Amino acid sequence: MSRPRPEPVQVVKERRDAALRVLTGNVPYIRFLGIQFERRGDELTAVLPFDEKLIGNPLLPALHGGVTAAFLEVAALVELSWSVLWEDIEAGRIDPRALAPEDLPRMPKTIDFSVDYLRSGLPRDAYARARVNRSGRRYASVHVEAWQDNRTRPFAQATGHFLMPETRDAAARNG
Amino acid sequence: MSEGRDDKTAEKTPGQGTDKLAHARHFIEAIPHSRALGMRIEEMEDGQAQISMPWDPALVGDPRTGVIHGGAVSALMDTCCGAAVISHPEAPAGTATIDLRIDYMRAATPGQRITARAHVYHITRTVAFLRAEAMDETEGLPVASATGAFTVERPAAPPVPAQTKEASA
Numbered sequence: 645m646s647r648p649r650p651e652p653v654q655v656v657k658e659r660r661d662a663a664l665r666v667l668t669g670n671v672p673y674i675r676f677l678g679i680q681f682e683r684r685g686d687e688l689t690a691v692l693p694f695d696e697k698l699i700g701n702p703l704l705p706a707l708h709g710g711v712t713a714a715f716l717e718v719a720a721l722v723e724l725s726w727s728v729l730w731e732d733i734e735a736g737r738i739d740p741r742a743l744a745p746e747d748l749p750r751m752p753k754t755i756d757f758s759v760d761y762l763r764s765g766l767p768r769d770a771y772a773r774a775r776v777n778r779s780g781r782r783y784a785s786v787h788v789e790a791w792q793d794n795r796t797r798p799f800a801q802a803t804g805h806f807l808m809p810e811t812r813d814a815a816a817r818n819g
Numbered sequence: 820m821s822e823g824r825d826d827k828t829a830e831k832t833p834g835q836g837t838d839k840l841a842h843a844r845h846f847i848e849a850i851p852h853s854r855a856l857g858m859r860i861e862e863m864e865d866g867q868a869q870i871s872m873p874w875d876p877a878l879v880g881d882p883r884t885g886v887i888h889g890g891a892v893s894a895l896m897d898t899c900c901g902a903a904v905i906s907h908p909e910a911p912a913g914t915a916t917i918d919l920r921i922d923y924m925r926a927a928t929p930g931q932r933i934t935a936r937a938h939v940y941h942i943t944r945t946v947a948f949l950r951a952e953a954m955d956e957t958e959g960l961p962v963a964s965a966t967g968a969f970t971v972e973r974p975a976a977p978p979v980p981a982q983t984k985e986a987s988a
Contacts, residue, residue, distance in 0.1 A: 672879040673888035697855040700898075701915075708852035709901070709916040710894025717890045751881055754889045758920035 663733050663740035664688075666748060667725055677711065679718055686730055690719035690772040692790075699767065707765030712790065716772060716802040717757055720786040723774035724752050724806055750809035752784060757804040765799050766792055782808055847902050856894060860902065866939035866947075868902035870895060874930050885929035889963075892933065892953055893921055896965045899935040900949045904969045907939050907947065913972040914947065921965045931955040933962065947971050 660683065668674055668681055677698070682689045692698070692715045700708025728749065732738040774788035784806045789798040844860055847853060847870075856878070862869035872895050880888025897919055904914040927933055937951035951965040 670882050671888070672877050672882065673891060676877045677890075697851050699851040700853075702849065702851065706915075708850065708894060708897070709919070710890075710897040711852055713893035713897060713919065713921075714888070714890025717893065718888075750883070753926075754923050756920065756922045757889065757893070758918065759893075759916075760918050761916045764915060 659733060659740055663729060663738070663743070664726070666740055666743050667729065668722055673714075674718055674722075677714060677718070679715065681722065686726075688719075688723055688726055688773070690715065690722065690774075692770040692772070694768050694770075701764075704764060705767050707767070707770070709759075709761060712761065712765050712770075712800045713757070713759045713802070715770060716759060716788045716790055716800060717754065717804065719772035719790070720757075720774045720788040720802065720804050721751060721754070721806070723788070724776055724779065724784055724786050725749075727776050727779065728808075752806035752808050755783075755805040755807055757802060759800060759802040761800050763797070763799045768792055770799070771795075780808070784808055846905075847898065850898070852894065853898050856891060858895065858898060861934070863902050863906045866903055866907035866942070867937070868899050868906055869934060869936045870899045870902060871932050871934040873932050874927075879929075884926070886926040887929070887933070889921070889923055892923075892927065892935075892963050893919070895933060895935045896921060896937070896951050896953060896963065897967075899937040900951055900965070900967050900969060903937040903939050903949060903951075904942075904947045904971065907942055909942055909971070910974075911947070911971040912974040914969045915972075917946070917968040917970060919965060919967040921963050923963050924960055925962060927953075927955045927962045928957055931957065937965075942971060944973070945971050 664681055664683055678693055678695055680691045698707055698711045699705050733740060770790050770792050772788055772790040774786050776786050778785045787803050789801045791798045844863055847860055856872050858870050858872050860870050878887045878891040879885055897916055901914050905911055933953055933955050935951055935953045937949050939947045939949055941948040947969045949967045952961045953963045954961050
């Protein structure tokens with residue numbers, strides 16, 4: 645029984661929430677769409693509160709297919725960045741409270757993104773969760789699903805491939 | 820890229836085709852999200868469409884570089900593909916995206932307008948197949964390319980019954 649005494653819960657929460665804020669709070673497009681992120685431990689849920697400007701078909705009405713694609717892509721990118729950042733934060737290598745956005749590793753770049761539209765997006769809030777299926781040193785593959793009323797009836801899903809940013813060590817080696 | 824497009828629709832023999840096109844153009848320009856992104860329809864005819872969108876600081880995905888978010892480019896591509904479908908001579912009454920795949924070849928240059936071009940390369944009774952490209956103001960390599968499949972919604976057989984929209988998904 646020699647494990648170190650666990651940190652107080654508030655300290656842990658504050659550190660993780662600060663990291664999430666740094667990651668998502670400074671991207672204008674995330675703000676433009678109004679996307680928020682909820683966190684349970686390391687699990688993220690992207691939330692897209694309904695807004696009139698997200699409508700693509702005023703007659704139905706339905707969410708714009710482009711909004712759905714963008715929402716899925718944002719959710720996938722944030723999940724991927726978050727999963728990379730998580731270990732550094734938990735190991736104390738990064739202190740998010742002292743972190744400015746420009747100190748963060750760069751965001752991964754989307755190589756391709758393929759969206760399946762399963763049913764039309766209703767004029768109400770939408771949620772998305774992404775799963776990193778593979779995250780290598782250079783490439784990552786991420787799957788993401790979005791739903792509205794029923795978690796088991798997604799209205800869209802997507803798979804994307806991403807180019808990982810250079811790690812600090814690699815960047816230092818390459819000058 | 821497209822000269823003399825302004826007169827094309829006007830020169831056509833007046834009738835259903837022109838009305839329908841004007842109607843479709845209005846319809847697209849009235850889409851709340853297209854308006855929010857400042858989209859402008861430049862061409863929409865015979866299963867081809869060209870729509871552009873200005874660079875806007877609100878659409879930036881990477882504040883360090885000012886590069887526009889891929890999601891905004893997706894929205895432009897999706898709208899452009901939809902516009903190409905409803906401008907097809909077979910005159911679908913409506914359309915919805917079944918799938919859309921986008922390849923991002925390079926970052927769009929900050930400050931430059933992005934223009935998407937889409938065309939229907941095959942259409943069946945129920946499905947339209949599309950290819951699209953997005954360019955910024957720099958010549959050469961496109962910013963992104965896309966392929967998509969869209970539904971083809973046929974006008975209901977006359978006499979037109981009320982709403983049959985729910986059947987489509």
